[in-house]
Amino acid sequence: MTAYQVHLFDAAAGAMVEADLHDEIAEKQLIDWQFQWRPAVQAYMKRLVDNGIGPADTAWPQSWHWDWRGKMNEVRGLLGHTGYSVVCRDVTQGMMRLDLASRRARLDSQAGQDLVYVDYLEVAPWNWREPYADAPIYRLVGPVLMHAAITRSVDEGFKGRVGLHSLPQAIPFYERCGFTNLGTRPDEYEGKLPYFESTPGAAEAYLKGELK
Amino acid sequence: MTYGISAEWSKKMLAFDEHVTPGAGALATRPHVDPDAVSLRVEETRLVFGHFINVARRQRRLTIEKLADDADIEVGELLSIEQDPHYEPDLRTVWGLSNALDLPQPKLMELAGLAVPKEGHWLEEVTRYAARSAPIKDVTPDEQAFHDAVVAALTMKAT
Structure with a gap:
């Protein structure tokens, strides 16, 4: 495992703080997911229910986020794949799994070419911005992971081409990353997750920190 | 890189x-x-609350003064509830109205946006009713239906 130095923003301190980007998802991440992320998500869900927000008001099929046993098995499956994780103060703050082989680009300008596909990217629940959630503890976890995905694409010779299916509430994030929104397809994620793709130009701008 | x-x-x-x-x-x-x-959500339900209080009062043929008196609240407060969707009534006022109109207090609190609904989508249903009923001088059959629907929802036991 290699660790790279990155920086997050510690909201309480109002200052940048050093963190590590690991080029793997290891047992430690799964333990953090199970014993720290999961209870925090459950506490958040309880807060939603206390505020009169039930599953019917949330945009997800129940099985996707209430079935912890199934989700735990899927998270265990992250081990051994190409992945990255962000660790700050010894706690996992975000993780991402990449598929380097099986997906091809869809944008007309680069259709059929190799790309890095982000098949999973998640930020620790205490860093979420959601209605009823407390303010995030650390910011920049997501941008750091996207930086890693694009850098990996360049390293693989894919020129920064990255594809992913965004959560609905995350759409503005990928748009500002300079990714192109190709919309949803009924045969993918029940038509709920739009597909986004970056071009080499958009990737280069992102690595330079140029915002859209 | x-x-x-x-x-x-x-x-x-x-x-x-x-x-x-x-x-x-x-x-x-x-x-x-x-x-x-x-x-x-709160603004929507408060709009329905004000409309409902107006209809309930007229359905019982009460003047604003009489209902305010029965509920032991200020006339101006009742006027604000009936006419200003942004007006936030206080708990004591809603409690007084629930007594005067003989309606369950907890759900009237939910309708007034003062308590979080515990279950079901009854608020959405009565909001739709409110949208269909037009406030005119006398209670129309539509308003009567709205009134009855709210009363039914208010008095329904939680399942």
Whole structure:
């Protein structure tokens, strides 16, 4: 495992703080997911229910986020794949799994070419911005992971081409990353997750920190 | 290429991470609550509350003065409830109205936007009724239906 130095923003301190980007998802991440992320998500869900927000008001099929046993098995499956994780103060703050082989680009300008596909990217629940959630503890976890995905694409010779299916509430994030929104397809994620793709130009701008 | 990230890049990116949390793939799904829907809800139900109090009063052939007197509240407060959807009634007022109109207090609190609904979508249903009933001088059959629907929802036991 290699660790790279990155920086997050510690909201309480109002200052940048050093963190590590690991080029793997290891047992430690799964333990953090199970014993720290999961209870925090459950506490958040309880807060939603206390505020009169039930599953019917949330945009997800129940099985996707209430079935912890199934989700735990899927998270265990992250081990051994190409992945990255962000660790700050010894706690996992975000993780991402990449598929380097099986997906091809869809944008007309680069259709059929190799790309890095982000098949999973998640930020620790205490860093979420959601209605009823407390303010995030650390910011920049997501941008750091996207930086890693694009850098990996360049390293693989894919020129920064990255594809992913965004959560609905995350759409503005990928748009500002300079990714192109190709919309949803009924045969993918029940038509709920739009597909986004970056071009080499958009990737280069992102690595330079140029915002859209 | 290096995977390390400079503090300068991170500072530029701070503006970026301002409003939403990234996430990709079905495994990352989290509950998604529309923030607009959340903030609308109280105003919507309060609008229905004011309309309902107006209809309930007229259905009982009470003047504003008489109902205010029965509920032991100020006339101006009752006027504000009936006519100003942004007016936030206080708990004592709603309690007084629930006594005067003989309606269950907890659910009237929910309709007034003072308590979080515990179950069901009865508020949405009565909001739809409110949208269909037009406030005119006498209680129309539609208003009567709205009134009866709210009373039915208010008096229904939780399942």
